Amino acid sequence: MHREAAYHFFNPRNVGDADEPRFAGRAASLTCGAHVRFSIQVDENHGISQARFRAAGCSDLVAAASLLTEQVIGLTTPEAATITQEPVGIDPQCARLAREALLDAIRDFSNAARDDWAGDEALICTCFFVSERTIEHEIQAHGLTTVTEVSKACNAGAGCGSCHQLIQEIIDTELCT
Ligand code: FES
Numbered sequence: 574m575h576r577e578a579a580y581h582f583f584n585p586r587n588v589g590d591a592d593e594p595r596f597a598g599r600a601a602s603l604t605c606g607a608h609v610r611f612s613i614q615v616d617e618n619h620g621i622s623q624a625r626f627r628a629a630g631c632s633d634l635v636a637a638a639s640l641l642t643e644q645v646i647g648l649t650t651p652e653a654a655t656i657t658q659e660p661v662g663i664d665p666q667c668a669r670l671a672r673e674a675l676l677d678a679i680r681d682f683s684n685a686a687r688d689d690w691a692g693d694e695a696l697i698c699t700c701f702f703v704s705e706r707t708i709e710h711e712i713q714a715h716g717l718t719t720v721t722e723v724s725k726a727c728n729a730g731a732g733c734g735s736c737h738q739l740i741q742e743i744i745d746t747e748l749c750t
Pocket of ligand 1: 683697698699700701729730731732733734735736737
């Protein structure tokens with residue numbers, strides 16, 4: 574195992590649960606039975622102030638989750654959701670499992686933030702603060718027909734992905750009118 578990865582296995586950082594209010598996510602491997610839970614605390618600017626994990630699996634999974642907690646603290650939720658950097662010396666499948674659990678926790682936050690939104694316009698993408706009206710405008714102005722096209726046009730959906738179903742419903746409605 575790579576030196577930094579080995580360090581995180583023998584000295585795992587941020588083990589446990591983030592303080593309340595926290596948002597949690599899980600991921601499991603059907604292949605090896607490993608599972609990991611991520612929890613995050615997010616500030617009013619959508620910055621991740623705490624990231625913690627619990628893992629039952631191999632040394633690579635523990636190291637991947639520990640490394641990831643250190644990487645994402647201080648990032649905004651969309652920044653953390655789009656991390657693509659592969660950790661050196663760690664099984665890519667373990668790294669992917671840790672990222673899936675993190676993404677699940679970010680989606681938990683995004684869904685809660687959307688539910689709590691009290692602005693005038695319905696908020697669809699909480700990662701990038703994109704309203705329903707803006708998405709409708711982009712679809713009408715540019716003839717967009719897919720979620721990917723909407724993401725390219727106005728960023729909606731380009732973070733954690735928790736809004737994809739909602740964007741698809743707006744597209745479907747626009748296509749029917
Ligand atoms: S809410 Fe995260 S990408 Fe839209």
